[in-house]
Amino acid sequence: MKDLLELLRDRLRRVTRGPRATRVLQGLGIDPKRYWLLIDLFDTLSERGEVMDQLGRNGVALQMASWIYAAIFGFMALALLVSRPAPGLYAAAFVGMTAFLLFFILLSEAGNSLMNPNEALILAHQPIDGATYTYAKLTHLVRIVFSLVPAMNAVPAVGSVTLPLAPWYFPFVLFAATLATGLLAALLCCAIYGWLIRFVPAKRLKAAGQLAGTLPFLLVTMMGQLEKLGRSLHLERWIPASPVAQFGLAAAAGLTALAAVIYGLRSLSADYLLNAGAIARGASHKKAHARRFSLGERIALWVGGQPARAGYVYLSRMSRRDFQFRRQAFPLLVMVAVIYVPLIARGWHTSPFDRSFSSMHLAPHLFGFVMFSMCNAMIYGAEYKGWWIFQSAPVRAFPAFARGVYTAVYLQAILLPHLFLTPLFIWAWGLWHGGLFAVFSLAVASIYLSLEMRLVESIPFTRQALATGNATLMGTMIAGGVAMGAAVGLQYFLIFRSELLVCVVTAGLCAVAFVSTRLCAAHIADNIAFDLATASGEASAFYREIGS
Amino acid sequence: MAQPIVTFDRVTFSYASVEVLHAISFALNPGEIVGLLGPNGAGKSTTLKIMSGLLSPANGVVSVCGLSLPEQAVSVKQRIGYVPEAAALFESLTGEEFLQLSGRLHDVDEETLEERIRSILQTFDLYSDRVSRLDTYSKGMRQKILIAAALLHNPDLVLLDEPLSGLDVNASIMVKDLLAALASSGKTILYSSHVLDVVEKICTRVLIINEGRLIADSTPGELKTETGAATLEDVFRVLTNAKDVDPGVSRVVASLRQ
Numbered sequence: 001m002k003d004l005l006e007l008l009r010d011r012l013r014r015v016t017r018g019p020r021a022t023r024v025l026q027g028l029g030i031d032p033k034r035y036w037l038l039i040d041l042f043d044t045l046s047e048r049g050e051v052m053d054q055l056g057r058n059g060v061a062l063q064m065a066s067w068i069y070a071a072i073f074g075f076m077a078l079a080l081l082v083s084r085p086a087p088g089l090y091a092a093a094f095v096g097m098t099a100f101l102l103f104f105i106l107l108s109e110a111g112n113s114l115m116n117p118n119e120a121l122i123l124a125h126q127p128i129d130g131a132t133y134t135y136a137k138l139t140h141l142v143r144i145v146f147s148l149v150p151a152m153n154a155v156p157a158v159g160s161v162t163l164p165l166a167p168w169y170f171p172f173v174l175f176a177a178t179l180a181t182g183l184l185a186a187l188l189c190c191a192i193y194g195w196l197i198r199f200v201p202a203k204r205l206k207a208a209g210q211l212a213g214t215l216p217f218l219l220v221t222m223m224g225q226l227e228k229l230g231r232s233l234h235l236e237r238w239i240p241a242s243p244v245a246q247f248g249l250a251a252a253a254g255l256t257a258l259a260a261v262i263y264g265l266r267s268l269s270a271d272y273l274l275n276a277g278a279i280a281r282g283a284s285h286k287k288a289h290a291r292r293f294s295l296g297e298r299i300a301l302w303v304g305g306q307p308a309r310a311g312y313v314y315l316s317r318m319s320r321r322d323f324q325f326r327r328q329a330f331p332l333l334v335m336v337a338v339i340y341v342p343l344i345a346r347g348w349h350t351s352p353f354d355r356s357f358s359s360m361h362l363a364p365h366l367f368g369f370v371m372f373s374m375c376n377a378m379i380y381g382a383e384y385k386g387w388w389i390f391q392s393a394p395v396r397a398f399p400a401f402a403r404g405v406y407t408a409v410y411l412q413a414i415l416l417p418h419l420f421l422t423p424l425f426i427w428a429w430g431l432w433h434g435g436l437f438a439v440f441s442l443a444v445a446s447i448y449l450s451l452e453m454r455l456v457e458s459i460p461f462t463r464q465a466l467a468t469g470n471a472t473l474m475g476t477m478i479a480g481g482v483a484m485g486a487a488v489g490l491q492y493f494l495i496f497r498s499e500l501l502v503c504v505v506t507a508g509l510c511a512v513a514f515v516s517t518r519l520c521a522a523h524i525a526d527n528i529a530f531d532l533a534t535a536s537g538e539a540s541a542f543y544r545e546i547g548s
Numbered sequence: 549m550a551q552p553i554v555t556f557d558r559v560t561f562s563y564a565s566v567e568v569l570h571a572i573s574f575a576l577n578p579g580e581i582v583g584l585l586g587p588n589g590a591g592k593s594t595t596l597k598i599m600s601g602l603l604s605p606a607n608g609v610v611s612v613c614g615l616s617l618p619e620q621a622v623s624v625k626q627r628i629g630y631v632p633e634a635a636a637l638f639e640s641l642t643g644e645e646f647l648q649l650s651g652r653l654h655d656v657d658e659e660t661l662e663e664r665i666r667s668i669l670q671t672f673d674l675y676s677d678r679v680s681r682l683d684t685y686s687k688g689m690r691q692k693i694l695i696a697a698a699l700l701h702n703p704d705l706v707l708l709d710e711p712l713s714g715l716d717v718n719a720s721i722m723v724k725d726l727l728a729a730l731a732s733s734g735k736t737i738l739y740s741s742h743v744l745d746v747v748e749k750i751c752t753r754v755l756i757i758n759e760g761r762l763i764a765d766s767t768p769g770e771l772k773t774e775t776g777a778a779t780l781e782d783v784f785r786v787l788t789n790a791k792d793v794d795p796g797v798s799r800v801v802a803s804l805r806q
Binding site: 033 | 636
């Protein structure tokens with residue numbers, strides 16, 4: 001089996017590097033020799049663990065993502081097959097889901113490849129043209145498509161044989177359609193970045209790339225509004241009655257879209273390497289504000305002296321400036337802002353103490369949901385090589401540093417939003433109900449944070465980003481949604497049926513939050529010390545200092 | 549007289565809205581070793597980056613080896629060797645692999661490339677470490693790899709930004725001799741450094757940039773005569789209006805005592 005795979009790989013290599021493929025590459029304005037040199041280089045860097053944030057080049061991450069999506073799609077297929085839908089509807093569901101997820105993953109991957117040009121900075125003075133470099137960087141998107149699409153759609157395709165009215169060839173059609181959708185999504189993502197590179201100034205590209213990463217969420221959210229807009233514009237009036245004219249109009253629209261994609265793809269060859277430095281710097285030319293001694297810093301100083309203040313300031317600033325963190329956090333925050341907050345806010349007039357269901361029950365868990373992803377993202381940073389600075393610090397400083405880090409997250413992500421929400425709750429439901437719900441929500445969010453901050457296994461932002469992050473984000477969100485639903489059910493059907501019970505539970509949750517927070521800060525400090533000691537190979541020093 | 553290999557004509561460059569090079573003009577001729585001097589932030593590295601096709605000037609004309617920049621950047625990069633000041637490397641590659649990559653990207657044929665790599669690695673005393681990953685190399689060893697990568701494809705113009713940084717005494721002497729030999733064979737070398745005694749010894753001409761303006765373009769001897777200074781270091785201090793360092797040192801020491 002291994003020999004067969006090797007043989008296939010060798011054959012594929014010969015075909016892709018043969019004279020015909022070379023002519024195709026040359027036709028696209030790519031220098032074939034340098035293209036393959038770069039492909040080999042990127043593969044070597046990934047194999048040796050130097051570049052781990054690209055899903056298409058990280059075999060383990062790709063396999064993991066494939067299994068996760070295979071499970072999700074398999075589950076969906078089973079659920080759909082039970083209702084025995086029409087074959088067209090069944091196919092549309094899976095083509096749509098594949099398109100959405102791949103668009104989400106590939107946009108993020110393309111953005112990470114092009115907007116975080118670490119390799120480009122090393123290669124910038126080599127004689128490589130922009131087209132060759134960018135196509136070599138984006139080739140891994142094809143590998144993602146050929147790994148994820150079969151994983152996503154194998155079970156749905158096989159399952160479709162049980163559909164009534166489905167012809168025998170239906171599974172093959174479904175499979176081919178999803179694969180074509182995946183390749184189209186890859187081309188679209190490349191074209192979008194081509195347009196950005198062509199028209200957005202280099203220093204703004206990083207920010208534009210982060211915005212582009214939110215496109216799938218925005219499209220889904222705005223689908224209703226777009227439909228309304230279409231209706232108000234009476235688009236049907238613009239469609240000619242004659243079938244020939246309709247065909248002509250459709251062909252013209254298709255050609256325009258094709259031209260836009262080709263233009264975008266050709267724009268990838270624009271002076272990318274000449275701009276790599278400016279892209280990497282982003283908006284770093286902006287001078288940072290000379291900050292005053294903020295209230296948060298004062299609190300951090302109180303909880304642990306100067307090391308805690310250092311932790312507070314480090315986390316606050318890096319979370320606003322680190323490209324990797326912003327890349328992961330931004331789409332999530334946009335999704336929360338455009339989907340979840342409006343969803344929850346719609347139920348503000350119904351008190352959670354009412355018999356009828358209030359969507360406000362979801363609010364405390366939303367903090368947990370957001371912070372889970374944030375804590376995951378916080379481990380990784382674009383400037384992870386700067387971690388050495390922490391190794392020069394004494395180990396005894398880390399408990400206080402960890403408290404500072406915790407304080408920064410707690411104050412900015414949990415306490416501050418609750419201080420803002422409490423008057424609104426009180427205004428909407430009265431002092432007693434509003435106040436009690438605010439305390440309940442604060443306690444629940446604090447517990448979530450104290451559990452989720454345990455994910456931070458090292459100094460925040462000091463590990464190289466892993467490709468699994470964005471690829472598994474959707475799976476995590478779905479799983480998180482299920483857990484959130486269970487907790488909300490418990491709240492609505494049990495706890496909020498009695499004010500006394502709410503008081504007792506809230507008091508209990510406050511106590512748990514207090515203990516759990518203290519334990520978590522200590523746990524982070526141990527994680528940091530252990531990670532630094534392991535990294536420096538000075539485990540004995542670590543045990544000595546911790547023990548002393 | 550031979551055509552200049554580099555022509556900078558009224559070149560300006562800005563980072564965001566801040567202009568860091570103000571209409572700089574000069575030319576480099578074949579076989580010259582030219583020192584590029586200036587205080588920190590004067591615009592030396594920016595000048596080198598423009599010359600190597602890494603940055604695009606806002607205004608002015610730049611020509612290298614008869615090719616205009618930035619339009620023909622890829623062709624220019626084929627003909628120059630560049631040692632950046634603070635270069636990142638692919639840490640997981642070995643020294644030999646990095647040099648192979650660089651040579652192949654410059655289209656050096658395989659046989660010649662292997663021969664050159666062996667010869668350079670032996671000369672730099674890195675042959676036994678050629679299969680070690682770059683993340684295990686010391687700063688000096690990494691610098692030798694960067695210099696080797698810049699020379700492998702036999703460039704017409706060599707741009708060096710602090711090339712002796714991290715090198716031991718023997719390696720420094722060897723690099724200086726190598727540069728002199730390359731210049732005598734017709735290569736042009738632009739050498740940016742803060743180590744002025746080295747510049748004084750090896751450079752036939754010196755360019756001094758201060759606050760983005762070219763304030764001197766002459767031989768070290770002529771500069772010393774014009775300013776009445778005894779050394780190039782004194783010339784530099786006179787031309788760049790360097791302040792007396794003593795008060796600053798006293799301030800730092802006093803703040804450390806607080």
